[in-house]
Amino acid sequence: MKDDTEARAARIPADGKANVTGAADAKGAAGAKGAHVAALIREMIIQDELPPGAPIRERLLAQRLAVSRTPLREALRILSAEGLVELHPNRGAVVAAPSDQEVGDVLRLLGALEAYAGEVACECATEDELREMWALHFEMLAAYQRGDRLAYFHRNQDIHLALVRASRNGALIAQHGLLNARVYRVRYVANLRTKRWESAIKEHEAILQALERHDAAEVARILRTHVTLAWEKLQALEQDEAAVKPAMPAFR
Amino acid sequence: MKDDTEARAARIPADGKANVTGAADAKGAAGAKGAHVAALIREMIIQDELPPGAPIRERLLAQRLAVSRTPLREALRILSAEGLVELHPNRGAVVAAPSDQEVGDVLRLLGALEAYAGEVACECATEDELREMWALHFEMLAAYQRGDRLAYFHRNQDIHLALVRASRNGALIAQHGLLNARVYRVRYVANLRTKRWESAIKEHEAILQALERHDAAEVARILRTHVTLAWEKLQALEQDEAAVKPAMPAFR
DNA sequence: GCCTCCAAAATGGTATGCAAACGTCCGGCC
DNA sequence: GGCCGGACGTTTGCATACCATTTTGGAGGC
Numbered sequence: 001m002k003d004d005t006e007a008r009a010a011r012i013p014a015d016g017k018a019n020v021t022g023a024a025d026a027k028g029a030a031g032a033k034g035a036h037v038a039a040l041i042r043e044m045i046i047q048d049e050l051p052p053g054a055p056i057r058e059r060l061l062a063q064r065l066a067v068s069r070t071p072l073r074e075a076l077r078i079l080s081a082e083g084l085v086e087l088h089p090n091r092g093a094v095v096a097a098p099s100d101q102e103v104g105d106v107l108r109l110l111g112a113l114e115a116y117a118g119e120v121a122c123e124c125a126t127e128d129e130l131r132e133m134w135a136l137h138f139e140m141l142a143a144y145q146r147g148d149r150l151a152y153f154h155r156n157q158d159i160h161l162a163l164v165r166a167s168r169n170g171a172l173i174a175q176h177g178l179l180n181a182r183v184y185r186v187r188y189v190a191n192l193r194t195k196r197w198e199s200a201i202k203e204h205e206a207i208l209q210a211l212e213r214h215d216a217a218e219v220a221r222i223l224r225t226h227v228t229l230a231w232e233k234l235q236a237l238e239q240d241e242a243a244v245k246p247a248m249p250a251f252r
Numbered sequence: 253m254k255d256d257t258e259a260r261a262a263r264i265p266a267d268g269k270a271n272v273t274g275a276a277d278a279k280g281a282a283g284a285k286g287a288h289v290a291a292l293i294r295e296m297i298i299q300d301e302l303p304p305g306a307p308i309r310e311r312l313l314a315q316r317l318a319v320s321r322t323p324l325r326e327a328l329r330i331l332s333a334e335g336l337v338e339l340h341p342n343r344g345a346v347v348a349a350p351s352d353q354e355v356g357d358v359l360r361l362l363g364a365l366e367a368y369a370g371e372v373a374c375e376c377a378t379e380d381e382l383r384e385m386w387a388l389h390f391e392m393l394a395a396y397q398r399g400d401r402l403a404y405f406h407r408n409q410d411i412h413l414a415l416v417r418a419s420r421n422g423a424l425i426a427q428h429g430l431l432n433a434r435v436y437r438v439r440y441v442a443n444l445r446t447k448r449w450e451s452a453i454k455e456h457e458a459i460l461q462a463l464e465r466h467d468a469a470e471v472a473r474i475l476r477t478h479v480t481l482a483w484e485k486l487q488a489l490e491q492d493e494a495a496v497k498p499a500m501p502a503f504r
Numbered sequence: 505g506c507c508t509c510c511a512a513a514a515t516g517g518t519a520t521g522c523a524a525a526c527g528t529c530c531g532g533c534c
Numbered sequence: 535g536g537c538c539g540g541a542c543g544t545t546t547g548c549a550t551a552c553c554a555t556t557t558t559g560g561a562g563g564c
Contacts, residue, residue: 032341032547034329058516068549070322073517074329077286081333083426087287090555092516105423112368112424116361171357172364174335175427285517310546320519325547342525342546507564517554526545534537 034074037067041075045084045095046184052097056085083182098182103231106183111227113176114160118219121166122211129166130212133159137204144197153191159204160227163211183231190234200230286326289319293327297336297347298436304349308337335434350434355483358435363479365428366412370471373418374463381418382464385411389456396449405443411456412479415463435483442486452482 041061044050062072076093079085085093098106121129140155157180164176203226210218293313296302314324328345331337337345350358373381392407409432416428455478462470 032339034547035339059514069516070548070550074326077326077329078333081330083423090516091557102422105421109365109368109421109423109427112364113361116364116368169357169361170354171335171361171431175361175431179423179427321546322518322520343527344546505564507562509560509562511558511560513556513558515554515556517552519550519552521550522548524545524547527543529542530540532537532539534535 033067034071035078037065037071038075038078040065041079042084042181046181048185050095052095052185054095056093056095082178096182100235103183103186104228106179107228107231110176110179110183111224113172113179114164114227115220115223117164117167117169117172117176118207118211118223119216120169121163122214122216122219124168125166125211129162130208133162133208136162137208140204141201144201149192152197153188156200187230190230194230194233194237196230196233285319286323287330289317289323290327290330292317293331294336294433298433300437302347304347306347308345308347334430348434352487355435355438356480358431359480359483362428362431362435363476365424365431366416366479367472367475369416369419369421369424369428370459370463370475371468372421373415374466374468374471376420377418377463381414382460385414385460388414389460392456393453396453401444404449405440408452439482442482446482446485446489448482448485
């Protein structure tokens with residue numbers, strides 16, 4: 001078996017080809033090979049080809065990506081700064097496996113960021129931007145009607161991305177993209193497993209309506225909790241499962 | 253003249269030795285030589301030894317830091333991800349020289365982050381943490397009385413750092429540290445040049461009092477604007493100067 | 505049978521060498 | 535005199551080779 005990752009079940013398909021999270025590599029972010037390799041590995045991590053906790057063997061991965069170890073190592077340093085991999089000195093790199101605590105921290109932070117973005121967007125979003133958000137919202141509704149959870153998830157992400165972009169704050173957009181990449185996989189899984197389609201749609205509608213009303217406080221209020229809700233529901237769900245089967249080993 | 257940076261006037265002295273910004277290198281942040289070099293360069297940038305816009309010559313800087321080019325290049329990739337240097341493919345690296353727009357973006361984002369941290373701290377800050385913040389506040393007052401702008405600036409930073417830490421959100425603390433590093437120098441200069449000592453102190457008092465009252469909304473409201481105020485005042489000041497001497501070349 | 509210690513293999517870390525790209529400078533040409 | 539073009543030097547980018555550290559397998563002793 002040459003490519004053992006092919007067998008993984010939890011593979012996350014992306015309907016686009018790359019830059020799934022909208023991680024906007026800022027202006028001077030480099031265009032060297034190392035940055036390109038970093039993007040490749042980032043996608044591999046997000047799509048669960050490199051699952052959390054997996055050790056990264058430099059020589060192996062380098063020859064799989066058909067590059068030398070030097071650019072690969074540069075890529076790992078970049079991803080480490082982004083929080084997607086953990087570097088253990090003299091002991092190699094592993095794909096970051098954030099604890100529940102850390103995931104919660106990042107999600108709460110994301111919620112605060114989006115809330116702020118929403119407040120700013122209330123003041124400065126254009127008609128076109130609002131229209132585009134509504135369009136994405138309806139595409140999301142369409143995916144909901146068809147039961148297409150993947151498309152639903154991506155339109156959902158697109159809406160949040162559009163909202164953040166409407167803030168016109170480059171630093172905010174970049175930070176949001178980075179943090180989003182760190183929890184992308186968790187949110188995807190949470191989206192698949194929880195049953196809260198309807199409430200999320202209602203919240204989105206409320207957000208967009210509040211945006212049109214320029215009701216910044218309301219936008220912020222909803223976004224704060226909206227971002228973390230799916231995850232909290234998933235945690236509750238897992239606790240229930242754990243209560244049913246307490247003998248399950250700590251597999252995380 | 254061998255070391256031309258020695259002659260710079262705007263050198264920023266740090267009374268501690270390192271980690272001036274409290275940039276908390278997160279858990280798995282690597283302990284290899286590359287990360288160490290990155291920390292060195294970060295300090296050099298923050299302390300204005302490497303001024304914004306300065307090109308970074310790999311061989312030169314490598315031998316000055318007594319390391320080879322490989323770890324130095326890794327360090328540059330890290331700093332690029334942090335937004336402190338810009339990498340131009342095949343054309344080298346330069347110290348990031350953020351535009352006024354970008355500085356404003358980062359500062360507004362920082363304000364939003366601290367506001368959120370303040371809200372959380374309202375709920376979960378301990379008595380000890382509050383006492384420590386008051387202690388730092390009084391140290392800041394002492395520096396104010398002595399006219400020691402450097403100590404004042406550092407105690408000021410310490411207070412904000414303590415506030416963010418009180419949020420107990422690792423991701424928030426880390427992001428705050430990174431963003432803070434990007435505007436550290438600007439804020440230092442703004443602190444030196446503007447005359448708003450008193451109002452800043454009043455605001456800090458109001459923040460701490462609101463914290464004790466668990467008045468999250470008030471804490472957030474003040475912090476939002478507090479962070480950007482010094483910078484805005486500096487911009488107004490520079491515009492006045494520009495109005496007086498309009499013939500000044502575009503020197504930043 | 506288990507623990508400990510040692511050695512060898514593998515892995516990450518660093519340094520250096522080579523190739524390609526960019527900027528610059530000088531000379532020729534219009 | 536000004537402009538264009540080519541050659542040179544410098545600098546970055548990548549790859550490979552070497553070194554240090556860790557880990558793992560096994561053999562010996564308790």
